Amino acid sequence: MVRENLKAVQEKIGQACARAHRPAEDVTLIAVSKTKPVEMIREAYEAGIRDFGENKVQELMDKIPQLPSDIRWHMIGHLQRNKVKYLVGKVAMIHSVDSLRLAEEISREAVKQDTTVKILIEVNVAGEESKFGVKPEETEALVRAAAALPGIRVCGLMTIAPITQDPESSRIFFRTLKNLSVDMEGKNIDNVHMVCLSMGMTGDYETACEEGATFVRVGTGIFGERSWQI
Ligand SMILES: *Cc1c(COP(=O)(O)O)cnc(C)c1O
Numbered sequence: 001m002v003r004e005n006l007k008a009v010q011e012k013i014g015q016a017c018a019r020a021h022r023p024a025e026d027v028t029l030i031a032v033s034k035t036k037p038v039e040m041i042r043e044a045y046e047a048g049i050r051d052f053g054e055n056k057v058q059e060l061m062d063k064i065p066q067l068p069s070d071i072r073w074h075m076i077g078h079l080q081r082n083k084v085k086y087l088v089g090k091v092a093m094i095h096s097v098d099s100l101r102l103a104e105e106i107s108r109e110a111v112k113q114d115t116t117v118k119i120l121i122e123v124n125v126a127g128e129e130s131k132f133g134v135k136p137e138e139t140e141a142l143v144r145a146a147a148a149l150p151g152i153r154v155c156g157l158m159t160i161a162p163i164t165q166d167p168e169s170s171r172i173f174f175r176t177l178k179n180l181s182v183d184m185e186g187k188n189i190d191n192v193h194m195v196c197l198s199m200g201m202t203g204d205y206e207t208a209c210e211e212g213a214t215f216v217r218v219g220t221g222i223f224g225e226r227s228w229q230i
Contacts, residue, residue, distance in 0.1 A: 002043040016209035032219030103146040110151025156196030170204040174211035
């Protein structure tokens with residue numbers, strides 16, 4: 001089932017990119033494997049997927065040693081500062097940096113381990129109370145402050161659009177994030193290159209591709225419904 005689902009998702013990404021006159025290679029599909037067993041992850045791996053997303057540090061730490069070492073793990077969930085030390089050196093990118101204190105902790109741990117951590121700044125574009133992320137108007141300050149820290153590379157922005165049945169309703173949020181990203185890039189901040197835009201989930205990843213996503217994070221559409229946890 002995973003293999004068939006993946007093929008369908010990849011086809012839709014290709015079609016959405018074609019509509020937007022973008023090369024499909026510009027979009028990396030992150031298979032969001034949270035709550036799913038390593039057997040299913042292995043199936044996706046065997047079908048060619050190398051980028052996987054998880055939102056819980058403990059689950060990620062359990063899965064990493066059981067799976068091939070060329071997997072690029074993406075931390076996409078809210079992150080507590082006391083868990084940062086487990087992630088640094090293990091994940092390809094942290095998509096959910098939403099405060100300077102968290103960025104500082106990542107920096108501290110990166111310096112300690114003599115490495116550089118790629119991060120995205122999570123923006124709460126829709127201003128939902130229930131969501132993490134900085135406000136659009138606070139983005140520049142956090143981008144500047146995080147970029148000035150050693151051991152961190154700010155690679156772009158991430159957002160989660162409000163839950164909806166209609167993918168068209170996400171378009172405005174994706175477009176806003178893209179515009180914010182272009183705006184940040186135009187400021188020529190040292191150590192900042194806004195090359196990544198992480199947006200779009202099962203319900204709206206095609207819209208996200210049309211609006212410039214470079215990472216789409218698809219869980220349910222690949223692995224099926226989750227029985228617990230969001
Ligand atoms: C769970 C999750 C996803 C994937 O959601 P689906 O709707 O199952 O595709 C994407 N991004 C984040 C941040 C998530 O927590």
